[in-house]
Amino acid sequence: MxxxxxxxxxxxxxxxxxxxxxxxxxxxxxxxxxxxxxxxxxxxxxxxxxxxxxxxxxxxxxxxxxxxxxxxxxxxxxxxxxxxxxxxxxxxxxxxxxxxxxxxxxxxxxxxxxxxxxxxxxxxxxxxxxxxxxxxxxxxxxxxxxxxxxxxxxxxxTPNPAGAGGMPVDGEEAFADRITYGIPDVLGRDRANYGGRTTLVLGAGHSAANVLLDLDKLASQDGATKAIWVTRGRDLSRVYGGGANDQLAGRGDLGQRLRHLVDSDRIDLIRGFALAGIREESGRLLINGETSDGGRMIGAVDRIVACTGxxxxxxxxxxxxxxxxxxxxxxxxxxxxxxxxxxxxxxxxxxxxxxxxxxxxxxxxxxxxxxxxxxxxxxxxxxxxxxxxxxxxxxxxxxxxDVKLVLPETGVCTTAPAGCCGGPAPEPVTACCNDGARAKPDGQDACGCGPAKLPEPARTSTCCGKVA
The missing domain is CATH 3.50.50.60 (FAD/NAD(P)-binding domain)
Incomplete structure (x- = not known):
């Protein structure tokens, strides 16, 4: 051997x-x-x-x-x-x-x-x-x-599909020639696919940030390119990052540049949208999805970039x-x-x-x-x-x-699942959950409902004892 x-x-x-x-x-x-x-x-x-x-x-x-x-x-x-x-x-x-x-x-x-x-x-x-x-x-x-x-x-x-359920949605395979998974070279070899067109970018990570920044740069050059940013979740703190608090300056800068695009209305942002289907109408793509308020349609777009990991x-x-x-x-x-x-x-x-x-x-x-x-x-x-x-x-x-590993932190830390202690905190309160939001004015720590306690090797990074 x-x-x-x-x-x-x-x-x-x-x-x-x-x-x-x-x-x-x-x-x-x-x-x-x-x-x-x-x-x-x-x-x-x-x-x-x-x-x-x-x-x-x-x-x-x-x-x-x-x-x-x-x-x-x-x-x-x-x-x-x-x-x-x-x-x-x-x-x-x-x-x-x-x-x-x-x-x-x-x-x-x-x-x-x-x-x-x-x-x-x-x-x-x-x-x-x-x-x-x-x-x-x-x-x-x-x-x-x-x-x-x-x-x-x-x-x-082996990219994840665009569908929120982990499987391709209706139309995803049929229109595969208009869907890119990953990070296309918008300003280089793939420019012809995106210039002067409307692209829906799906995802809330650093790949999506790079694509959106490139599409914005292309739009500033031709005046006709448009980007629509769609995220499944509503909390964008991870992709926006910690800015100056990020121990990797390049990562912090990437998130802040993306945030500036959104704040200045240079790209359209749709949060809390779970893609459910794709169909064609008059040669363009219509995107069906689900939100907390019910079904919603986005259209029409020419291409989709799925930055879904x-x-x-x-x-x-x-x-x-x-x-x-x-x-x-x-x-x-x-x-x-x-x-x-x-x-x-x-x-x-x-x-x-x-x-x-x-x-x-x-x-x-x-x-x-x-x-x-x-x-x-x-x-x-x-x-x-x-x-x-x-x-x-x-x-x-x-x-x-003898393993030694010290990684640069993002400057943005979240440790609590959304269902903790009576549900998520109401925006714009900065707390892990609803009970935490009520506890904060009284000066209580964390959620106000006790620390999480679970035996190893179960996951223990919950915000409180209730969710544990």
Whole structure:
């Protein structure tokens, strides 16, 4: 078993960081990348400028390989675009002598299991090497074997549908040619699709913010482009961010620029709208949805950009004993740490190989895929994840357990579900719930109804004892 390599799935920032850490420990490694080059998913949004500076986007083990090859590190306080991240970091890293021979492109992992046994068999599973089915560019398949597997394949290619119920709504598949998932290059390669047209942007995250800012810039150039921003929720504090209180200045600035667009009526905002259907009339799209006041229709628009997040592709691990959080589809132990229903501060407790492992010995999910459907993953998190995982595979448990992770906070923290203590607080009162709003004038803390108490490992970040 020890003569087999550790297989890394994906040659993005976290996958290459895993490979660099394996090389640093003298372990055999093989990286399989489904795309034609490193950072294939990043290339889709390469025009977008990251809100985290270079100092947060370079893995320490990778830096050592690059510096040995004579690499000139970019200004650590500068903010790269996705394309710059590839050209100035990922591509040179993949071309180092240590990694260039272990990365294979156009090689998609389509299934993972154990050699000679299926998922049901419990006895001596750890003695059977992993078996991975690889589909090559020509469509042919082959099998490779590994002592351990690190899945850093990400979630970019499996976006959530536009439908609020987690499934495509009526018309979503029929009009797929007019719907984009992710972050189109509005000012560049995709300009012809958006210039002079009306686009509905769905979502309340940083992807939506980037698209809306680009559409506004295009509108200022041609005078005819229009954007309609639609969000499922009503609270936009997360996407607006903490401004100057955000420890990532670029992230805080992004939210404040978006807020300015709304406050100055440069884009139309419709909150609390759950998309329920799409139909066509006179060549344009009409959007049906549900609100707290009943049904509503938005129309007519020319295109839809669905910035509704991504979800992990679980099909390749069907024959493995994966342990997932039941609603986030993250690794189970990470769920309570990252659940967006409970907190949005941006700070995640330090976690490593123990939180990223499954019931399948030697298999780890890392990077944004480890977060499942939860948003706000930072590359810095992935770098520390793989450092810990590789140390565990190498048997260095002291290093594996010595996890240090301090993330820059957003400056906006929410910790309470909307149904707490008699329902949500009436706007514009700043309180976690209705009882809290009544308690505030009396100087009471929190909700005025007692702290939450739940045994581990249940989620405990509720605002009060009633909801617990």
């Amino acid at each position: 020890k003569e087999l390599p550790v297989v890394v799935i994906g040659a993005g920032p976290v996958g290459l960081a895993a490979a660099a850490n394996l090389v640093a420990r003298g372990m055999a490694v093989k990286v399989y990348e489904a795309g034609e080059a490193v950072g294939a998913n990043i290339r889709d949004w390469g025009h977008v400028r990251l809100f985290s500076p270079w100092e947060f986007n370079v893995d320490p083990a990778s830096r050592k390989l690059l510096e040995a090859a004579g690499w000139a590190e970019p200004d650590r306080q500068g903010y790269p675009t996705g394309h710059e991240l590839i050209d100035r970091y990922l591509a040179p890293l993949a071309e180092t002598a240590e990694l260039s021979l272990v990365i294979e492109y156009d090689a998609r992992v389509v299934a993972i299991g154990r050699r000679g046994i299926d998922k049901v068999v419990s006895r001596d599973r750890e003695l059977h090497p992993f078996q991975l089915m690889i589909r090559d560019r020509d469509g042919g398949t082959r099998r490779v074997f590994a002592r351990a597997v690190i899945d850093a394949s990400g979630t970019w290619t 991504q979800r992990p592709d679980q099909t390749l691990t069907r024959e493995l004993r994966v342990d997932l959080d039941p609603w986030l589809e993250s690794t189970r132990m990470l769920g309570p740490m990252i659940d967006p229903n409970l907190h949005s501060c941006g700070s995640v407790p330090p976690h490593g190989h123990r939180e990223l492992s499954h019931h399948e010995p030697g298999f780890y999910t890392v990077g944004i895929k480890s977060y499942g459907r939860a948003p706000t993953f930072l590359m810095l998190t992935g770098f520390e994840q793989v450092r810990s995982v590789v140390a565990a595979i190498a048997g260095d448990m002291a290093a594996a357990d």
